[in-house]
Each structure stands twice: as C-alpha cells, then as structure tokens.
Amino acid sequence: MTDNEMLVELREIRKLLTPPAPPAPPKGLINEFVAFISAYKVLGLAVAFILGIYIGNVVGALVSSFIMPLVAIVYPAISPPAPDNYVLSGGPIMDSLITFIIVAFVVFIIVKIASKLGIK
Secondary structure: OOHHHHHHHHHHHHHHHOOOOOOOOOOOHHHHHHHHHHHHOHHHHHHHHHHHHHHHHHHHHHHHHHHHHHHHHHOOOOOOOOOOOHHHHOHHHHHHHHHHHHHHHHHHHHHHHHHHOOOO
C-alpha cells in the first residue's frame, strides 16, 4: 500500500469518525415552538399530568362516596353516613368518570393533531 493510498484511507476514516454538524436552529416562532415541544417532550408530560389529575378525581370520588360510607356503616365512630341518597348511588363517581372520559377524548384529539404536525 502506498503512502497516498494510506492518506486517502485515513482521511476517509477521519471523515467517518467526525460527528456531523448540529442542525441549524429552526426559524420562525411556530417552528421554534414545535422544536421546543418535541425536544423536551412537553406534550407527553402535559398528557400525563392532565390525566393524572382526573384519575385522582375518580379515585377521590370513589373513596368519598362509596368506600367511606361503607366504612362508616361498619364502624360508625369514623364519620356518620351522609343523609342524602346521592352518596351511595354512585353519582359523584359517575360524574367524575364521565368528566375523565371527556377529558381523555379531548387530550387524544390534541395528541392526534400534534402528531400530524410532527410533534411527538
């Protein structure tokens, strides 16, 4: 192998080992916003936060309107059962469950729109 061939091969190796230049920052407010959302996974965090809040509301309604009245019947010293029929009928549970389903559907639509825009 000649010296010139070795130099050419070393240059090719150097070219392969050199990392590519970083991409140019996006121009325009909307492109910068999309890059920000994609780079920091803001959409996924927002979805988890919003759905977590509403799942917490469903669990809270389940505990306050179903589990605690049953515990109060078994062990009355904890708290007296509520006088209205709304408590054991599951009204607050259904309210929070329907709210959760509506919010989850809206978040789903937002995520579908964002994925069409290229936001992951």
